[in-house]
Amino acid sequence: MTDITDHDLAPADAPRERRKPRRRIEKVLRHLFGITISAIFLAPLAWALLASLKPTTEARQPPIPPWPTTGFSTDSYEVLGTVGSGLWTHAMNSVIVSVATVALSIVVSFFAGYGFSRFSFPFKNLLFVLIISTIMIPFQSILTPLFLLLSKIGLQNSLFGLILIYTTLQLPFSVFMMRNAFDGIPKELEEAARVDGAGVFTVLIRVMAPLVLPGLVTVAIFAFLAAWNEFLAALVLMTDQDNYTLPILIAAVRSGNFGAVDWGAVQAGVTVMMVPCLILFITLQRYYLRGLTAGAVK
Amino acid sequence: MSITEHTAEAAAIAGPDRTRSGRRKQRRRALAGFLFVSPAVLLVVVFFLIPLCSAAWMSLHRWPLMGEARFIGFDNYVRMWGDTRFWDAMQFTIYYTIVVTIAIFAVAFPLALFVQQPNRANSFYRTAIFLPVVVGFGSAALLWVWLMNVDTGLFSPAAVALGITEEPVNLLASFNGVFWSVIIMVVWKTAGLTMVILMTGLQGVPGDILEAARIDGASPAQRFRRITLPLMRRTIALALTLSVAGSMLAFDQFYLISSGGPRNSTLTAVYWIFTQSFVSFRLGYGSALSIVLLIILVIISTIQLRLLRDPRDTK
Numbered sequence: 001m002t003d004i005t006d007h008d009l010a011p012a013d014a015p016r017e018r019r020k021p022r023r024r025i026e027k028v029l030r031h032l033f034g035i036t037i038s039a040i041f042l043a044p045l046a047w048a049l050l051a052s053l054k055p056t057t058e059a060r061q062p063p064i065p066p067w068p069t070t071g072f073s074t075d076s077y078e079v080l081g082t083v084g085s086g087l088w089t090h091a092m093n094s095v096i097v098s099v100a101t102v103a104l105s106i107v108v109s110f111f112a113g114y115g116f117s118r119f120s121f122p123f124k125n126l127l128f129v130l131i132i133s134t135i136m137i138p139f140q141s142i143l144t145p146l147f148l149l150l151s152k153i154g155l156q157n158s159l160f161g162l163i164l165i166y167t168t169l170q171l172p173f174s175v176f177m178m179r180n181a182f183d184g185i186p187k188e189l190e191e192a193a194r195v196d197g198a199g200v201f202t203v204l205i206r207v208m209a210p211l212v213l214p215g216l217v218t219v220a221i222f223a224f225l226a227a228w229n230e231f232l233a234a235l236v237l238m239t240d241q242d243n244y245t246l247p248i249l250i251a252a253v254r255s256g257n258f259g260a261v262d263w264g265a266v267q268a269g270v271t272v273m274m275v276p277c278l279i280l281f282i283t284l285q286r287y288y289l290r291g292l293t294a295g296a297v298k
Numbered sequence: 299m300s301i302t303e304h305t306a307e308a309a310a311i312a313g314p315d316r317t318r319s320g321r322r323k324q325r326r327r328a329l330a331g332f333l334f335v336s337p338a339v340l341l342v343v344v345f346f347l348i349p350l351c352s353a354a355w356m357s358l359h360r361w362p363l364m365g366e367a368r369f370i371g372f373d374n375y376v377r378m379w380g381d382t383r384f385w386d387a388m389q390f391t392i393y394y395t396i397v398v399t400i401a402i403f404a405v406a407f408p409l410a411l412f413v414q415q416p417n418r419a420n421s422f423y424r425t426a427i428f429l430p431v432v433v434g435f436g437s438a439a440l441l442w443v444w445l446m447n448v449d450t451g452l453f454s455p456a457a458v459a460l461g462i463t464e465e466p467v468n469l470l471a472s473f474n475g476v477f478w479s480v481i482i483m484v485v486w487k488t489a490g491l492t493m494v495i496l497m498t499g500l501q502g503v504p505g506d507i508l509e510a511a512r513i514d515g516a517s518p519a520q521r522f523r524r525i526t527l528p529l530m531r532r533t534i535a536l537a538l539t540l541s542v543a544g545s546m547l548a549f550d551q552f553y554l555i556s557s558g559g560p561r562n563s564t565l566t567a568v569y570w571i572f573t574q575s576f577v578s579f580r581l582g583y584g585s586a587l588s589i590v591l592l593i594i595l596v597i598i599s600t601i602q603l604r605l606l607r608d609p610r611d612t613k
Contacts, residue, residue: 034419037409038426041486045429047452048441062455063445112338119331127339134346136599138547140568141588144575145349145356168345175338200330229434231550232568236576247436251554254440263444270444273437281432285425288432292491293498 052076052268059264076264083258085242090249101166101227102220105174113178135172157239166227174219181215218291246273353585361582374586387570395545401485406492428490439554442483473563476556492537499533539602
């Protein structure tokens with residue numbers, strides 16, 4: 001399995017009529033392998049989704065077969081709806097934190113990208129390196145002082161504090177992304193607009209924003225996924241049950257904080273956490289992969 | 299990077315201007331640029347730089363959650379030498395990092411080669427393999443710990459049903475059960491990411507060189523070893539860096555799956571810091587541990603980036 005380019009599949013000097021059947025077998029084997037691998041990677045996701053739709057009695061059995069045999073039911077979701085401060089509250093916490101992180105990341109990195117790309121000012125490179133180099137520092141190692149800092153400014157145990165931290169953690173990626181996006185746009189466009197008498201902000205919003213939109217979408221996706229899935233900071237900083245985000249809530253369900261562990265409810269929670277990420281990725285795949293390769297091709 | 303003829307004109311307009319009004323304009327532009335980047339700089343300073351400095355400062359104190367902090371110099375660092383639990387956790391983290399990184403590459407590299415050609419079927423396979431990447435570590439761990447459950451999970455009952463074992467296996471009860479289950483989970487969850495990164499490297503290998511080598515009679519294995527691998531060095535180094543840095547900071551999966559057990563055998567470095575800081579509330583000692591972990595990670599990243607930056611080998 002080292003090499004699978006098409007022209008390698010058959011020796012070049014093999015007679016034509018011999019090559020064809022071999023090609024076909026190769027092809028069938030390839031697809032068999034591909035489908036098997038895809039199934040292996042998709043199976044756990046499907047297993048959780050199907051388990052969450054089983055009636056309570058069935059959810060307590062081993063998930064063999066994975067699909068409900070006695071009809072679909074929303075039992076597990078009903079159980080999940082009542083844990084903690086209610087599923088709705090925690091889901092809203094997660095939505096608020098993620099959406100606000102996206103909005104703030106977009107605004108801050110849009111301006112920063114423009115500033116770093118188009119202006120020269122003292123210490124510009126130093127400031128840029130300062131922002132980018134924070135990617136080297138694991139935030140886990142500054143969690144303790146962060147906890148105290150937030151307590152001091154009254155943002156400990158508040159969703160707003162979490163939003164600011166998530167935005168800061170995303171900055172190296174988002175600022176880098178946006179500076180490159182602005183670098184890719186010719187300066188004449190701006191100058192033309194400015195000559196027509198448009199002000200700085202009008203040019204930025206009317207002319208530049210649409211041009212760097214792909215970059216902004218990429219920034220948004222990464223910010224959303226990071227904020228939606230983050231566990232450790234939320235676990236440490238959110239001490240009030242009302243402020244738990246989804247991952248913290250489901251972890252509490254799994255450790256039996258709300259009575260006996262209901263595995264059906266845990267899988268319902270996993271599904272609620274998973275599905276938005278999957279939908280987001282499938283619909284905006286192109287932008288997501290662009291963000292990945294931007295780092296790799298540098 | 300589009301520097302065209304036009305910009306010469308533009309530069310003439312906006313370029314270094316010797317008149318007084320021109321200089322004022324320049325200063326105004328500098329200020330504008332500075333204002334544009336200031337929100338980002340402010341966030342990094344307040345939520346990154348200040349905490350980083352205060353972590354160093356706190357590590358020199360005995361710092362309980364309640365009561366006075368007391369300056370104790372390097373006592374925390376001295377104490378660390380005797381903290382066997384920390385070194386055990388460090389050792390476990392390094393062991394886990396090595397195993398998981400090898401496992402991820404062993405799965406992701408063949409897959410990258412397999413789905414490399416752009417066609418319909420391959421893009422479906424790529425997406426399927428990549429999907430677990432976008433679900434969070436928390437979700438993945440909570441899904442996995444259910445599959446690992448001895449009575450109501452999947453692995454143990456399935457193994458019994460298939461006749462692999464007679465007795466149900468409680469994967470959570472043994473170090474190896476936890477360790478290898480987590481390894482499989484992390485490979486499942488992150489192989490797609492490494493695969494995509496490696497694919498970008500594969501695309502950078504010029505087809506005509508491979509073709510020329512083929513005509514010269516190099517076998518597929520030789521072509522891979524002598525051409526593809528050397529040209530992919532930077533990409534491989536990048537994927538390695540990501541995998542190693544991520545694994546060294548592992549926390550979610552061990553917290554959610556095994557709570558560091560059985561008997562603290564799966565405590566990771568971050569997990570131990572978390573316990574010290576937010577369970578025992580020894581904030582000063584936790585900070586000292588954080589600083590040491592940070593230094594270790596910066597060293598690892600620097601070594602790996604060196605590999606990235608290196609010009610091609612002259613071998």
